[in-house]
Amino acid sequence: MTSDPHNLSGAYALDALDAAERDAYESHLAECSDCAEEVRGFRATAARLGAAEETHVPEHLRRTVLDAVARTPQERPVVVDLASHPRTRWATRALLVAASLALVVGAAVFGVTQRDRADDMAAQQEAITAVLSAPDAAMVSSPVEGGGTVRVLQSAELAKAVMVVSDLPKLAEDEDYQMWTQSDGAMHSAGVLPRDEQGSRGAHVMDDVTGVTAVAISIEPAGGSEEPTSDPIVLIETT
Template identity: 45%
Template sequence: MTTDIHHLLAPYVLDALEPDERNVFEAHLAQCELCRSELGGFAETASRIGGAQAETPPPELRDRLMAMAATTPQERPVVTAMAQRSRLRRALPRIAVAAAAVVAAVSIAGFVNEHQKADDLRAERDEMVAVLTSSDAAMSVDASTGGASVRVISSPSHDAAVVVGTSLRALRSDQVYQLWTVHDGRTTSAGVMGRGPGMMLVDGIKGVDALAVTVEPKGGSKTPTSDPILSASI
């Protein structure tokens, strides 16, 4: 499938996604600043179409609601909501930094390699999108005691998975997150994820039992040098 995941924004706003797809797209939305910047205008547009259907409700409804409100406790999420927003606000610069790092990596790779690298990145992004939007995409979430979590969206038909680490805290500059696949007790590196929140494609998940994340010295390690901070079964 070559569909760009951005094209799910319009069906998302119209509530025209299957529940699974809605979850996957919301995970993507948390990562995609471009999508979020378009969401507001689209949602306002859709709600105006909806608002134009006005019809007077039965008068009893108001009385019933007022009575229910009088006996229904309200969520007290002011603290939570603000905490979530500030978490997001803190995460955004890190995501931007990660994106800038990718761009920098491509540009300092030199003139000769540049196009090849850019093509590789584009191919990787296309495959991520294919996994995220595949019909057999399944999601699992693993959270550590420290509050970090990764989402794993795996697609058997693509023999690949996308690991989304939105809440990974930023590491010191001499450390990286490294991803491992566990297969019959053997641990194999699936690549270095970077120093903060990010997304990563894992190719070849057939026979893989679990994914694990460790903190490693800059550049990554051949075998894990510390206990996993997270592990998720596939």
């Protein structure tokens, strides 16, 4: 019943098509920008009909929903098309890694956008995409002493790593988180974590990790130190 697809916009927007027609109409929509525009307006109109039904919600539902949310991962944003990558014996593993990381990387990239660091963002996004798509991409995750999580996504082939920090507790004004790479048994500064990533998320690309055996974060006096002055709160061995 798709002889005149233009006419289906109303029924589509009201969810009044059966599954087969819905699928057919959606493929039509992809090619018909006028139809897509009309459907957008119809959806917004239908939402007004829905919103007019607003009513009191049982109190207990909020807790139930938020508890479920706390246990539920989000879908990955569209960052990179892994399916187009050549298949290797690593591909499946890379795909799994990508799936598990996509949320956090996507979130981190978004965080960068929010801070208007446009150049950084473009470069970071490119690097993250490259590492994500690498056939040997591997991810290590570690909780951080004191709270938060650090994930390291790395590709030995590209000699690149991305460190993703999430929810590190906010520090006092006179302290900063400092990132380190370890090679030849010594720690080398990889920069101070921007303060606006405290309690939030951020992604940091490490461009040349050849010879790096671990990455770490320590709490240092504001502005950072030449070498760590305290034990790391997290240390992740790289491969």
